[in-house]
Amino acid sequence: MRRAYFKNNWVAALMVAPQLLIVFTFFYFPTSQALYWAFTLEQPWGGGNTWVGFDNFTAILSDAYYWQSIWVSIVYAAGSTALAVIMALTLAIFADRQLAGYKLYRVGMIWPYAIAAPAVGLAFRFIFTPGAGMMMFVNQVFPDLWNPVDNGTQAMAMVIVAGAWKQVAYNFIFFLAGLQSIPRSLIEAGAMDGARVLRRMRDIQLPLLAPTFFFVLVINITDSFTDSFGIVDTMTAGGPSRATNLMVYKIFNDGFQGLDYSGAAAQSIILMILVIALTFVQFRYIERKVHYT
Amino acid sequence: MIERTPFLNIATHAILAFGLLMLLLPMYLVIVAASHSLQDVVAVPPNLLPGDQLWINLQAAWAKGHLGERFVTTFIVAMGVMTGKIVLSCITAFGIVFFDHRLKMPIFWLIFITLMLPLEVRIVPTYAVAANAFLPFQTLLDLSGITWLVNALSGVEVKLEWNLLNSYAGLIMPLVATATGTFLYRQFFLTIPEELVEAAKMDGAGPLRFLWDVLIPLSRTNIAALATIMFVYAWNQYLWPLLVVTDQSYAMIAVELSRLVPKFSATGGEVPKWHIAMAGTLIVMLPPIVVVVAMQRWFVRGLINTDK
Numbered sequence: 001m002r003r004a005y006f007k008n009n010w011v012a013a014l015m016v017a018p019q020l021l022i023v024f025t026f027f028y029f030p031t032s033q034a035l036y037w038a039f040t041l042e043q044p045w046g047g048g049n050t051w052v053g054f055d056n057f058t059a060i061l062s063d064a065y066y067w068q069s070i071w072v073s074i075v076y077a078a079g080s081t082a083l084a085v086i087m088a089l090t091l092a093i094f095a096d097r098q099l100a101g102y103k104l105y106r107v108g109m110i111w112p113y114a115i116a117a118p119a120v121g122l123a124f125r126f127i128f129t130p131g132a133g134m135m136m137f138v139n140q141v142f143p144d145l146w147n148p149v150d151n152g153t154q155a156m157a158m159v160i161v162a163g164a165w166k167q168v169a170y171n172f173i174f175f176l177a178g179l180q181s182i183p184r185s186l187i188e189a190g191a192m193d194g195a196r197v198l199r200r201m202r203d204i205q206l207p208l209l210a211p212t213f214f215f216v217l218v219i220n221i222t223d224s225f226t227d228s229f230g231i232v233d234t235m236t237a238g239g240p241s242r243a244t245n246l247m248v249y250k251i252f253n254d255g256f257q258g259l260d261y262s263g264a265a266a267q268s269i270i271l272m273i274l275v276i277a278l279t280f281v282q283f284r285y286i287e288r289k290v291h292y293t
Numbered sequence: 294m295i296e297r298t299p300f301l302n303i304a305t306h307a308i309l310a311f312g313l314l315m316l317l318l319p320m321y322l323v324i325v326a327a328s329h330s331l332q333d334v335v336a337v338p339p340n341l342l343p344g345d346q347l348w349i350n351l352q353a354a355w356a357k358g359h360l361g362e363r364f365v366t367t368f369i370v371a372m373g374v375m376t377g378k379i380v381l382s383c384i385t386a387f388g389i390v391f392f393d394h395r396l397k398m399p400i401f402w403l404i405f406i407t408l409m410l411p412l413e414v415r416i417v418p419t420y421a422v423a424a425n426a427f428l429p430f431q432t433l434l435d436l437s438g439i440t441w442l443v444n445a446l447s448g449v450e451v452k453l454e455w456n457l458l459n460s461y462a463g464l465i466m467p468l469v470a471t472a473t474g475t476f477l478y479r480q481f482f483l484t485i486p487e488e489l490v491e492a493a494k495m496d497g498a499g500p501l502r503f504l505w506d507v508l509i510p511l512s513r514t515n516i517a518a519l520a521t522i523m524f525v526y527a528w529n530q531y532l533w534p535l536l537v538v539t540d541q542s543y544a545m546i547a548v549e550l551s552r553l554v555p556k557f558s559a560t561g562g563e564v565p566k567w568h569i570a571m572a573g574t575l576i577v578m579l580p581p582i583v584v585v586v587a588m589q590r591w592f593v594r595g596l597i598n599t600d601k
Contacts, residue, residue, distance in 0.1 A: 015388030
């Protein structure tokens with residue numbers, strides 16, 4: 001434990017104060033405000049609040065559209081996470097062999113991280129639009145095969161692909177870093193024992209990567225709940241017939257288009273609990289249980 | 294590892310090349326679309342080679358989306374978020390690590406918890422705060438009875454108001470209010486040997502002198518890493534600027550981009566001008582890509598250490 005400190009605590013207070021102030025204003029207050037709104041009924045622009053207990057929650061939880069939104073979010077989370085994690089893991093474990101061209105491969109897999117969600121959304125909306133380019137051609141050959149404008153499943157598939165594509169770079173960075181932190185001596189020992197490359201991947205590298213793997217998994221699921229707004233908004237706007245109406249998107253719509261602040265706040269609280277639970281699982285459970293070294 | 298694995302090497306290259314292709318193909322299609330006229334973009338069979346309209350389309354997108362002004366706005370916001378974040382997290386971590394007071398762990402946790410809930414999750418109430426940034430303090434005063442007290446004593450009604458909608462402050466401050474950087478700095482400050490602190494004290498340097506002359510020069514790597522991440526993060530903001538900005542002179546670039554194409558709907562309507570939209574997409578994504586590729590080393594390290 002550190003023993004050398006500066007004594008002047010006024011300076012410390014001064015240093016910490018701006019951050020605390022900003023965090024209070026834009027984090028703690030809004031979060032508590034959401035709680036307050038979730039249990040009251042409020043007029044959108046001022047006016048009185050009446051305490052309604054759990055009414056907002058029961059209203060939401062008995063709303064079929066809300067359950068649909070949860071289901072859609074789960075499908076999106078599972079689909080985009082599975083796709084992005086599997087692809088990134090495969091690429092990382094092979095890139096980690098550091099054959100010729102390693103640096104080129106690495107840059108090539110990192111750059112998509114830089115692209116804004118709406119730009120990814122727009123690009124993939126163009127690629128998958130039945131009205132131009134590739135998919136128009138596909139539809140000409142197989143009439144009516146592809147039409148995400150009407151077909152909810154296809155719209156969801158399109159959003160999942162775009163979301164996963166955007167996430168691959170981030171996962172790749174973490175997997176590669178995780179692989180490179182595995183002690184080289186372990187892999188050399190494996191080689192001495194006669195394990196070939198694939199065998200070492202399966203029996204040494206993948207098990208030792210487990211903590212990184214779970215970390216990435218949880219982050220991906222959390223991100224798919226929160227970060228998906230830009231993609232959904234530019235690609236499908238929640239449609240067709242709410243087939244891609246993810247939870248964040250529904251909160252935005254109910255709160256700012258429908259001006260139902262209390263309903264949106266109650267939905268925010270449920271989403272917050274979900275995200276906190278995921279983070280908690282990550283911190284408490286996974287970080288402790290999955291260690292092999 | 295010294296072993297000959299010719300077939301596996303070929304397989305490795307094949308897998309990596311396939312992955313690279315999957316990541317590059319969408320961008321290639323965007324470039325192709327951006328370099329044709331609209332007739333060619335919607336032609337059947339599709340054009341798979343770049344055309345010669347790229348420059349014309351880029352200019353059209355630049356003019357149509359007022360991208361010049363949006364670049365300036367977005368750049369100011371990105372710089373604001375970047376500087377705000379670097380300065381704030383540096384001094385906060387300094388206050389937590391190098392001083393011995395009972396509140397250091399509670400303060401650390403208070404800030405650390407903000408990592409858990411991204412802005413998107415608490416978007417509705419944060420918007421209310423942006424409409425009046427003094428709302429939290431007004432509420433505190435109301436709840437503690439000070440408003441009533443002042444009103445009863447002097448007849449003045451305390452009404453604090455500071456509207457952040459359509460302002461740089463409103464765009465920047467909520468994006469700064471997370472723990473990403475503080476955490477990164479704290480991790481780094483904890484690795485500073487205490488002999489350095491003792492030596493500084495022996496030489497008669499106060500805490501601020503120590504911060505300025507020792508810690509900041511030592512944390513250049515940190516600053517570079519954080520700057521890259523924050524630049525990309527701020528440049529790509531979409532939901533928050535969409536809400537906070539109604540006055541077009543503060544519109545950010547990602548929001549403007551989404552306006553180049555009409556919203557997805559089943560009712561049809563006009564054919565979107567894909568060639569212009571794709572040219573706009575190219576323009577918008579270029580600056581962060583340049584930053585990430587150029588700063589690759591710092592950026593990767595920062596990303597891994599902040600867990601963001």
